Amino acid sequence: MTYVAIKGGAQAIEGSKLAYEYLRSRQGVNSLPLDTSTIENQLRLLHSRVISEGGVYHPKLASLAIKQAQGDTLESAFALRAYRSTMPRLAETEALDTSRMRITRRISSAFKDIPGGQMLGATTDYHLRLMRMELLDESAEAFMAISRSWFEGLDVAQIPDSFPKVLDGLRQQGLLAETPQQPQQDQPFDITREPLIFPVPRSAALATMTRSEQGSLLALAYSNMRGYGDVHPTVAELRVGFVPVMLPHPISGKPMEIGEVEITECEVVAMYESDELGGKPSFTLGYGACFGHNEVKAISMAILDRSLQKGMQGTPSNPSEDPEFVLLHIDGIDSMGFCTHYKMPHYVTFQSDMDRLRATQNKHAAEDQKS
């Protein structure tokens, strides 16, 4: 009987695990295993993506996740998330102050001259995407020489730690709505402890987007850029760097720095809207931020933040403005899991489907005979 193979699963699962493990290690005939710090450093953007989608800032375990998942971003982020489920939440950090970011890159496409200047940093934006054949057979010496000579002749003391935010300038000119003087009284929505029940506050939308799957977020933001929406954003500032994380001291209660996280932050400015209460018209803002170095993700998020704010005010006129549509379909762990589950047996439900089809066909045949 061909159909019975599914029962007898234990042995099959064991065998499949061994086969997966073999494929991970088959290079072992002449090579060493991938070490996790290589992943963190030489595949840093893959690493960034996984740490961001995993939603837990643990660089070492993110590397391990990539190693064991053999490079699959969804699976890697998944392992990180599952790890996080085993951890209690012990404390809440204060809101990160990104003006204190130790910057590795920051640009603005709104202004040519920004306070502190445009700092391109490490980006492929202006690379020619040509195959660098010399890397095919790169010597260890050449590889090591690059990092050894990198700081030569650099006056490290001259490099500023942080830069002023571009948006502050816009605010001073009255082009942007003022930030509320009082910090918001509401605690930010914690998506790891509360389910989304619509309508959700903006903080819930931002949290959902920040750990969303990059491709899903990009696709929805792109639909808005192409015409299913009208954000027409300008990147006021995009910055990448390390932000200090503060926690209250357990005894004195004073905030103290417990470490730093690498993040990418993007602020977009969109065409103005007039204030409903008849106030002064001003530009509107979209905000995106995520762990690691993920510029496409931060920009996509900022655009969707803008479109969702618009949708929350009125009736969404396209998918990227609809909070339910956007927020319930961008989580990589949820969507890949459900997609994968279709590979499981569905014998019972299919049996039930066949029963309905046959009954319907019989009725159909009987009615055909009657007429």
Next chain:
Amino acid sequence: MNEEHFGFLDEYAKKEVRRATLKAVAIPGYQVPYSSREMPMGRGFGTGGLQLTLALIGRGETLKVIDQGSDDSVNAVNLRSFIEMTCPGIHTTIRTEQADLIQSRHRIPEKPLREDQLLVLQVPYPDALVVVEASEDRRKLLHGEADYSRLLVKLYEDIVKFSEITISHRYPTRINGHYVIDPSPIPRWDVPKLHHSPALILLGAGREKKIYAVPPYTQAEPLAFEDVPFRVEDFSDEQGQRRSCVRCGCNSSFLDEYVDSATGEQVYRCSDSDWCNQQLEQQQGVDQAVEVANG
């Protein structure tokens, strides 16, 4: 990180699941939202059921895990070994009557459950209204007002178009006279087992982050019309004879259909593997008894 906590989840997470469960039992059929942690298996593989099981099972208790009626299908094996690994001190069984807690996907065991047993069903789509209303926000209103008119219209349209209600599984079922639930993808065959079930039935949707319940001895009525009653799957052959399991001969269980690869013939077997085994054992017992009597 290899030293895992009992039940994998941290205690706060388990507490949340238990609180949501209590609320679900108190409001039969109401979908209680909860945060739903990521589990190390795929969303869609039973993470909602798994979180219920992990939050509810204790040392010394006995667990049964089935998928499509079988204890030995890959997903059941996977879930069972994960629960065993993370909950040291529990026992597992394949016997329905020995289990304190049964986690199941797509089936309710054939053997009637008892008051001291707990059934956890894995749920992909928790909301029966999703077929007629895409927005969860609007669905919540409809549930609150017990407004299921659009579902009834869908059933009516089916009858107009096909002279038959075409919903095969996940059959919308009204609990305690108010909330209509999606009873998970159990076949229609299993729906009547929800009605006045002595065992507590908990339904967990991990990806959709909902827990709901059919408490013991609670009304569960599949939606239907006075003149078009609810019908379970029909297993009669062309002559109108009830088909029986080719392995144990049972003619009162839900059957899986197979094609015998040798003969090309269509054959049927019990979907509930434990039921099938027990039928077989009973017959062998009877055969042996007959042999002893004859001998």
